[in-house]
Amino acid sequence: MVLLTVFNMILVRSTVVMAEDDPSRSVSTIIYVDANTGDDITGDGTQAKPYKTLAKAEEAIRALPKNNGDIIVQIGDVFYLLDETLVFDENDSRSESSTVRYVAVPGAELISLIRK
Numbered sequence: 001m002v003l004l005t006v007f008n009m010i011l012v013r014s015t016v017v018m019a020e021d022d023p024s025r026s027v028s029t030i031i032y033v034d035a036n037t038g039d040d041i042t043g044d045g046t047q048a049k050p051y052k053t054l055a056k057a058e059e060a061i062r063a064l065p066k067n068n069g070d071i072i073v074q075i076g077d078v079f080y081l082l083d084e085t086l087v088f089d090e091n092d093s094r095s096e097s098s099t100v101r102y103v104a105v106p107g108a109e110l111i112s113l114i115r116k
Contacts, residue, residue, distance in 0.1 A: 025069070025070055026069035026070065027069055027070045027071075027072055028064075028068040028069030028070060028071060028098070029064060029068075029069075029071045029072070030047075030071075030072045030073075030074060031045040031051070031057050031060055031061065031071065031072070031073045031074070032045060032046060032047045032050035032051070032073075032074050032076070032105075033045075033050055033051045033052070033053065033054055033056075033057045033073060033074070033075050033076060034050040034051075034052070034075075034076030034078065035052055035053070035076060035078045035079070035080050036076060036078050037050060037076070038050035038051045038052035038053070038076070039051070039052050040052045040053055040055075040056040043056070045057065045060050047074075050076065053080075054073075054075070054080065054082070054086055054102075055082075055086065057073050058086065058088075058092060061073070061092060061100055062091045062092065066093075066095055066098065067095050067098055068098065069098055070098055070099050070100070070101065071098070071099070071100045071101070072100075072101050072103060073100070073101070073102045073103070074103055074104070074105045075102060075103065075104055075105065075108070076105055076108070077104065077105060077107070077108035077109055
């Protein structure tokens with residue numbers, strides 16, 4: 001899988017070990033984001049009804065419990081135009097036993113995040 005790291009307006013890809021590669025880690029939630037097919041109003045973050053924006057996924061993550069296993073945000077293979085810089089803080093963190101990871105959907109090419 002691919003880890004997406006945003007530095008202001010630049011996206012970097014790197015390989016990471018996912019929870020499914022480590023049997024001691026459990027995944028509690030997978031949130032889907034797709035700028036082409038998603039909807040922030042009617043979407044619920046599932047694969048069938050993804051969110052449209054990363055900001056909406058971030059909002060949903062902040063409302064989740066912080067100790068029930070890892071959260072993975074799978075990002076669709078498209079170009080994302082951000083209205084403002086996406087900022088992560090302590091509200092986006094989990095515990096030592098539970099992490100939040102933003103990754104490309106399987107098979108995705110480079111995902112671009114550009115601030116307007």
